[in-house]
Amino acid sequence: MRRKITVIFLVMVLLVSLLTGCGSDTKTSSDSDTTDGNGSKEVVIALAGDAQSLDPYVLNETITNAINNHLYDQLVVPNRDLEIQPALAEDWEVSEDALTWTFYLREGVKFHNGNDFTADDVIYSFDRSLEEVSAFKYCLSTVESYKKVDDYTIEVVCNEPNALLLAHLKDLMILDKETCEGQTDEWIALNPNGTGRYKFVEHRRGDEIIFERNEDFWGESPEAEKVVFKPITNASTRTANMVSGAVNFITDVPVRDVESLESNDSINIITQPSLRVIYLNLAGWTDNPSPDADMPLKSPDGSNPFKNIKVREAIYRAINEDEIIENVMNGFATPAATYIPEGYNGYNPDIKRLDYDAELAEKLLDEAGYPRQDDGYRFEITLDSSNDRYINDAEIATAVAGYLEKVGIKVNLNLMSRSIFFNYIAGLNREGDNTHFCMTGWADSGGESALMGLDLVYSMSQDGYIKEGYGGVNRGYYQNPETDELIDRAIATVDPEERDSIMQEVWKIAADDISYIPLHFQNDIYAHDDSIIYHPRKDNYIYAWDIEFTN
Amino acid sequence: MAKKILEVRNLRTYFHTFKGTVKAVDDVSFDINEGEILGVVGESGGGKSVTGFSVIRLIEEPGKIETGEIIYNGENLMKKSENQMNKVRGKDISMIFQDPMTSLNPVYTIGKQIEEVLLLHEKDLTKSQRKQKCIELLKSVGISNPESRMKSYPHQFSGGMRQRVVIATALAASPKLIIADEPTTALDVTIQAQILKLMQNLVEEHGCALMLITHDLAVISEIADRINVMYCGKIIETGNTKDIIKEYKHPYTEGLINSIPDLDKDKKKLESISGIVPNMFDLPEGCNFSPRCRYCKQICKEEEPELQQVGQSHYIACHFPLKGGEK
């Protein structure tokens, strides 16, 4: 008797879950009003995480930065298409030799507590950005000295011709010297005081952040008078909040929820390719790849197959990227031919992806001198990847391994959690030279491919920097004096168009050399209700002033 | 003419187990008069305890009182609801259990457990009056330092002391009838006599009747006024103590009496009743005692004997009553 009841009960449980799962006509409450009791315009935004700190210097991370950008301003800011615009610096001049920059600051700007914004605040902020606590030391890494010329003029001298100083300065938010000087870091984090479009109201950590519009803002006033950010890390809960109408806007919509959200009339989906490209690094410029690896590269004759461009091309062609986008990313990704996204400075439309061709891949491998051995494999490699950092990273890596296995390459799939992964592949091989083949992602919100070139393809050796600070993420040890020279030139070139054509050449060479294998650009997916209109940004920063109200 | 305080008529209590039905009490009828001590004697499993529990309707699954009337003070207890029965239990009729080690709740003080009876049945006492009464009760059952011992827990008492507490509990609400189920069986022999004496005195003092259930005929013969002998769920002999002890007529009673060791006589072997108690699921046809009876005849195996009068208030259920008499 008891067993019968158990069975009946479990069947009912299954039925209930099936029904509730299938139910597509879920009621949405009329909560999607964007006006609160007083009729003021309010928007509620659900993010995938909380601001780690309201001290803008503590952590360099997308969500934290985006939230702090509401409170603070920088000297210059990127617009939606990542072009640099004046902000607290109204105008600037660069010397002919690209060494000296002069900034003319905006007058009449006030901090939230009423203090005036002057050059002293900029100097103070620069100083602080170089302190221990700061994660923004790189902003002034190319700067030799800076000084105040007068209350509204700053002079910055670089140690090398640097046409790209603004790409770094755009990350540096300006604090009020009078308020912050002498206070502890903890105090600064709990008492944010900036010049930005919004003022701080409340931060209940992990629950919500509330801002209200700064009526004395120096620039164009945003429509939303009150902004509430809700950090909701669990994607399903975020989606549920959207459906129930508790929030007006959600980010990072998981691909599986897109269809059901779209079927809801009052919810709109916005998607666009992000800046983040997922790609494979191969240690192709060394005879001794990853000596510290747990599972090292093994080839029949002891050589490094990655050194041979035919092998690299074979690996590229063995992967069916379209299938990956279709099946793993549910169509929400854009195939990448290069690191550089479309519309970026330095984007070269002539660089195309190599087509998927498994047969050709096998032929190339044979030609390269790595025929199948008795066990059917040509050589053995290890694919290192994270499993919780990029969208569906574990699945993508698994798919890649599968494709390679099909053409006779034995792949050990080594998936790790992000905190261990980034340790494992740490730049400059600080934690050992562990990887010869890994999958990572890269997104540079700077809009300057010269800087990307500096990091990704500038010559790098297994033993350390060739040029100090250059090639930090060049995991393949790609070395090419030609591209080095081009990159150096680009950095010193002030004219953006000229810079653009120089970098296009760089990327063409890098692609021809198959110095890395690009896979795809992730898509950013947002959802919002029809009380608002949203203009997304290329860098996935969510700003309340990109939101307009429909009524 | 003694007033009847309890009349039991045709009581049948059966246990319905998955192996079959056990007729633990099978058509039993008896009376108890005011202030008298009725002894109910027989072997283990004979139905004595079940009879006692049936009187206050404390029979649980799989047992059930099938039929019968239990008339206490003119009212049929079988017709009362559970709530009404709870007013009878502990107040009009109370019970003393066999094992003092387990009768008391180990997590409450003995004072509290006695007080519970007063809280239930003597509601108009004040707190201090209750306390006073508890102390008196403990004194009356022979416990020294009752004020301090009230706060003790059962595990701090010996077996004999605990039984005294149980007796005190049974007497607390001044019942008219106490059912004592093997009250001394679990105690040391030396304590047994004490407790029995105590019970006898108290019962006389309070003027209540006592139904003393035991397998020990020697104990019964000391203090009971009348005796019921039960075997396999039936009363097979009943009468005054004197009659039963000196002029028994049933072979089973003869067996019981003969098996009492007699220190005065010189004997090599202890006498016992041959055979064992039958399987209650498979009672014999005819007289239940027939397989073990040395006087068994053919009719005994076929027909169940009815109770018949063999003397003044002396009844037995046997086809061939003995001549009776002392050995």
Next chain:
Amino acid sequence: MFQYIIKRIFQLVLVLFLVSVLIFAFTSVMGNPVYLMVREDATEEEIKVVEEYLGLDKPIYVQYGVFIRNALQGDFGMSYMYHQSALGLIMERFPATLEIVLLAMFLAITIGIPLGVFSGAYSKKLFSKIVMTLSIAGISLPSFWIGMVMIILFSLTLGVLPVSGRGEMGTFLGIETSLATIDGLKHVILPAITLAIGNIAQIVRLTRGGMQESIRQDYVKFARAKGVPTRKVLFGHALKNTLIPVVTVFGLQLGSLIAFTTITETIFAWPGMGKLLIDAINSADRPIIAAYILFVAVMFVFINFVVDILYTIIDPRIDLNQ
């Protein structure tokens, strides 16, 4: 009794010491947290500076020594990620966790014990069998599933309760808590139920088992013979005797709940300690992890202590000094 307390305090210190050593040993294999705090293309210098700033450049036993020295003064270090006092962060989030935990335990007791008592006393009835089957479901169903179903049912389909988050705060007896407002209660009820279901099921089964045994005891029959009404027999006499294992399990559950509300807090975006912990683990934020685990260790020891004291109140036969 005084001696006993001293003994327990000494045990607490020992436990904390052992736990702290274990924390350090385990987190040292977790990987260097620096790489999650600097940008991917950070230079050697940048990394070095951060390491020095956090004290990660010193050998592990020196780090441990510094940690202990600070801990004894109540300072558990600054969180690597938040740059705020680790203990401060935990204490900030603790009240939120406590709200759902207390409500969950309250539900566990008020629902679990009566259900257990009745299904134990009347174990043959249909009601009892239904309760037992439901309790199996309660123990086996994972909390994230229960949480999701709750949200779908109550928030989306019926629309009567909010999906996630903590409600408005109010004051009650001078303490600020979201339990003091209707809005707060609306927000807290689903996560509390999600947490409670497993506990209710356990308590029901435990109580029922104990009751089934207690019911058979002589003292229960004796109480009946005294005329004690059924309800009092069950809850007064029988239940008190079954409480010892129930109280033990209750103490363990309470400790577990405080420590591991992570999944429920993530599903319901509840700003409690559990969420803080999982984020800290993902970021290899050792000060928070260390402070958290030590805090939980103190909780467990304290709860166990209270449970032991409760034993003596429930069952006077128990002597703690043995």
